[in-house]
Amino acid sequence: MPEARAYGDVADCLGDRDFQLALWILYELHYRGFEGVDDAAEWDPLLLVSRAGLERTMEHAVRELVASTDHAPPALEPDSDPAPQVVKALVQMTIGDGVSPVATFLRRRATREEFRDYLAERAIYHLRESDPQSFVLPRIDGAAKAALAELQYDEYGGGRPDRLHATLFARALESLDMSTDVASYLPDVSGETLASVNLMSLFALNRRLRGAAMGHLAAFEATSSLPCEQILRGARRLKLPDAVQDYYDEHVEADAVHEQLAIRNICGNLVTAEPELADDVLFGAAACLAVDSRAGQKLLTDWQDRRDRKPTGSGRAEAAG
């Protein structure tokens, strides 16, 4: 029996596997549920209360993280139109140096095993790719809704089931004889990665946070094309199957489109329609960058620790850079 933990034992909920796994399981009831679990559990009052408690703790931690890192969003000028300011801020916040450390590692140094680790870690999201944001569609209107629908249509394969992004990822996993069952990745996924996925559900399932959900989407898409190109090069370097390359190849072009749709057509139009959401949109974008950056750091640290324990492997991999 694992040792029982109390709520008060959670010091850093964004890196706490038990905390994030509990929240992930509660969210999963709203997506696909679990075999052998009554579908009605989705609206079980006790579970909803539990979820609300975890969410409040998580949101508080995310707000603290955003305020304490260099991902804090810029303050908006109160006397001028917020929409163009939000668009400009989103572009600036997501420019950075354009390359994520994880993508660089995968491109230059990762072994085949480490690349598989990466796919396993990301499976928890990519096998459900874009599903959280679909919950926002009925919560927004007009041009922003049309733009979100356009983006989601592309994520969902543009009318072609075989091009569903989640299916492309599943095919990549299959090509490496890896499971396509999300649950099989739960025992090993880090609290930080679970937090990055839960963040999307937190924003998308709470109508109050719809602005943050769309800001998150904008930051996510705008920081995806360039890393996907790096990861694609890593997959080619390791001569991984076509299905793996296809997934990242698709995302270079798709996310270059989605970046524009999300920043301008979704967030810009959303803030024009609901100016009071401006700060939430920027908070969501900042939260995406801060939480995902933590998940990336955790991955890199774990890879490094494993290499340090196996000194024979690391020298060879270093030289590959």
Add this chain to the structure above:
Amino acid sequence: MSARRVTVEACPGGPLLIRGADEVVSDDGTVGKVERSVVAVCRCGRSDRLPWCDASHRAKRRSRKKDD
């Protein structure tokens, strides 16, 4: 049957978003077949996937290393 609608939307500092086209021909004659409902066409010339945008306009470096 109504005429098909083709639209071009310019993104400041970024690509053109094109909806409804069948193909896009770039400067060097490369024909890009349109395979999604909206495509982003490069305007800065830094893309490695012309005629498509690959978000290279976001990278700080003038051109990326092509060492692999």
